[in-house]
Amino acid sequence: MLSTGTRLRSWILAIGLCVGVAACGTPAPTSSSAATKGPLTIGISVSLTGDFSNTGKAAQLGYQLWASQVNAKGGVLGRQVQLTFADDASSPTQVVTNYQNFISRDNVDLVFGPYSSLLTLAAAKVANRYGYAFVEGAGNGPSVFAAHLPNLIDAGPATAINGAQVWGDYILSLPADQRPKTAAYPSLDDPFSQPAAAALQARFEAAGIKTVYSQIYPAETTSLGGVIAKVASTNPDMVVSGSQDADGWAQVQAMIQQKFNPQFLFMTNGPENPVDFPKNVGAQNTQGIFTSDVWTYNAPIPGNTAFVQAYIAKFGGDPSQIDSTSAQTYAVGQLIEAVAAKTGKIDNATIIATLHQGSYQTVVGVVSVDQYGAPKGSQFLEEWIGGTLTIVYPPNIAEHAPVIPKPVWP
Amino acid sequence: MHLFIQAIILGVLTGGLYALMTSGLTLTFGTMRIINMAQGVFVVCGAYIGFTLFNYLHIDPFLSILVSTPLLFAIGFTLQTFLLKPLRHDAHRLSLLMTWAMAIGLEGILSFIFGTDFRGILTTYQNSSWTIAGYEIPVVRALAFLLSVAILVGMYLLLTRTKFGRSVRAVSQRESAAKLLGVNTDRTAALAFGLGAATAGAAGAMFGLVSSFDPASHYDLIGRLLAICVIGGLGSNAGAIAGAVILALSESLVQAELSPAWSSVPFYVLLIIVLIARPQGLFGVRARGAI
Structure with a gap:
């Protein structure tokens, strides 16, 4: 038979464990504007290996270019952007793990989308479960929008169809x-x-x-x-x-x-x-x-020439070799900047609410989405x-x- | 009728190349009773060798066969010696896994070196065709067909007219008896596996000319090659040729006359019928030693 003291300790331990598990399992989405003046942490799964690795790397370059430029300008609302990448090996299983880790283990402020509709759909569902906005530039297949996810925003002018x-x-x-x-x-x-x-x-x-x-x-x-x-x-x-x-x-x-x-x-x-x-x-x-x-290096879109020049300056190569995926992921960052400029806030709820209304100029054109994040325009x-x-x-x-x-x- | 004959022409030309790819698989099974799941990736390796030599050294893909064939022979010989030979006490079961592991490993290496984008080889004669009696004969496919037939004839002569060929046939008929007669069965098996890979190397250089490819192309290839082998008869060279022509012809005809969505169906229906009615394949025999 357990003593009263031992039983009390057991109850305290059990309650403590429950509270701890609950806290770990369902983190509230970070309210970045109020939370801290530290860096704005963003988790992104990219396909560095596997079938999508070539385009996955192009997606990473677009994100990196945006982060370096915005940080040179002083960051988003004064906060330096800090990107954390994880390789998903082009796997819809791994991409789910990556976003769960970003949100529940690393407690990042925001998450951005991976490459391909296959991975975007799987990842956006995870983000939706935790109340995170899911702005993505490389997943505009019909299956993504058919999921009717309220947290999704595609940073392109038109759907694939x-x-x-x-x-x-x-x-x-x-x-x-x-x-x-x-x-x-x-x-x-x-x-x-x-x-x-x-x-x-x-x-x-x-x-x-x-x-x-x-x-x-x-x-x-x-x-x-x-x-x-x-x-x-x-x-x-x-x-x-x-x-x-x-x-x-x-x-x-x-x-x-x-x-x-x-x-x-x-x-x-x-x-x-x-x-x-x-x-x-x-x-x-x-x-x-x-x-x-949706994009070419010489498209007469506002900001495109500057994007191409900055890309070549940072990564080298020839403009014609820039993968449009890089421009599309760069546009994801531009949307975040637009939200910050418009609202003075950069939390997930504000991003979702803001980007589902109005239209926003990016290097891939004007972005305007419907209630499920599908772009309304044309190529x-x-x-x-x-x-x-x-x-x-x-x-x-x-x-x-x-x-x-x-x-x-x- | 014009469309029907045009489809037959295209099917036969494609069938020749598949026959060459499959002949290596047949040889390996005949001598070692091993189903080589890496044959598809050997073909893809041959395609990348042709691609590399053409793009960086401007060597015609048909000439690159002179490089891809010995190189794949060396790869096959080495892999057999170090990875398959140690399994020979239980080769029938473990070799399937081992050759599949080889395929995955080589796919990873190709992805690392070349990336995962589709590649193609564009020669000056890539899009040319000869018009004969109103029918279009694509030059690339015609040359690939002729060269495949020439290599298959060479393989036949090698297996029937040389000492090495006699060794291979002896091992395929009864390994223990061949060993008693002084045949170095380990060496013969390694050479046969190397030769099987070499045919894939030759076929691969031509495959890269007629089709775009990426490191993962081997999954679809090995499925087709195994189906061809089974329908023709595992271990039978004649069966490999017949199976390949049946596959390519049926695909081309159904593509043109019915619907491309159904193009693979007739072949696989025939495969099921053959498995039920004649499990040894159209040209296979129940006893060992079909080669």
Whole structure:
């Protein structure tokens, strides 16, 4: 039998443990404005290894550039920004662990998003559970916004799907006699590309452009010769390819090999990469190919030139080699600065409330999101003209008028 | 009809390359009874060797086979000697895990060196095609097909007309008897594994020409190669060729005539039928020594 003193000590210990566990398990989101004058700590999971490592590193560079610039200016509301990175190995399991550690173990003030929609969705749910704002620049797939997370804000001008609608805007702006009459839609089975192509198909069909081919090919398809042979046999005026990088290159190569040349060729992804696309299809074969994009190094967006110059000064290299992911993560930091400037506070609740209203200028354009953090805007249309990726639509930011029809392959 | 014949042309050309990739897998199984899960990553290594030589030394990918083949042979020989040979007392069970570990390890090394972005090799003749009777024959695929056939013929001659080939066939038929007759079975196994990797090295340089790739491409490749092996008959070179052509032809035809979403289905349905009706594969035999 336990003595009264021993029992009392046991009760005190048990209560103490319960309080301790509760305190560790559900930390209140930090109210940074009131809390401290110390550094503003921000936890970010990045894919430094694994499948997303190349782009994950680009995401890290954007965050680092923003932090160095804002710290040189005196920090956010006088607080130096202190970034803490953790490698998630491109794993949705590890990314959850990383954000739980940032929030419940490290008690960071804020968290920023990782790279890819896959990891963003998993991570944003963790942040939401703890009441943390989740501002991210590289996760705008439909699954992210379908989760209806109130803490999420995507720091881009458009979602992955709506972005491609600029091609629809342009085609339907053409006089009826210049519009394509028939269209083919070969699309990769991918959560970004295929829905984007399908949305365009629905819009074009409603406008009277007849669909002559619409098929989805699996991601593991290594040869697209059969697909393009079928597309060529239907002889469409326009091809809208729901593509990503590698299959986009394969589509172009197969079109050239089979001497099939549509009058209009729009690809959701692939041609927007100014380095890899010409390297893989041949610079001479790029002429007249359209794509949509959220950012390029020469886009006439306020602050973009300064961003590019600062990036080159800090990391070196060539402007054309800057990954758009770096600009998108840099924009995340710009949004935080905007909140601080607008409200004089930088806590999670203020960030969530502020960014869900109004619009904010960033290096990737004007950011304005709906209640679930999905951007409301559109991307811009680019065309390869004379070996250069050129903004051609909308007219207010176009560097050159669109060149149509597409010339024959050289 | 035009589309049908065009799809057959593309399918046959692709099938030749798959046959070369699979022949190494068949050889390894025939001699060592090992299913080499690293064959796919050996192909990817060959692709990266072709990519590196082309981009930095401007060596044509078809010529880079002269480098990738001996290099992959050396890698295969070394891996067999140091990692697989010690397992031979329980090779059937453990080799599957060991070769899979090799695949993961080599993928990691490739990711470290080259990153994880997709790569492609763009030669001056990459997008060229010959028009014959109204049909387009992509130059790259045609050359890859012809070279694959030439290497497969060379492999056949090596296995049937040389002392090494006799050793391989002896080991594949009955290892203990081969040992009694003076065949150095350990050395033969290492050479055969190296040769299997070498075929992947040759095929890889051409694979990099016809398809973009990244370090993780081997997952899809090994799935296809194993399926080809099983449908053709594990250990049968003729079966490897037949299985590869059936796979590529069915994919190309279904892609063009029906839907790309269903392109893999006919082959895998046939695979299930073969496994039920003729488990040894179309060209396989129940006894050892199909090679």
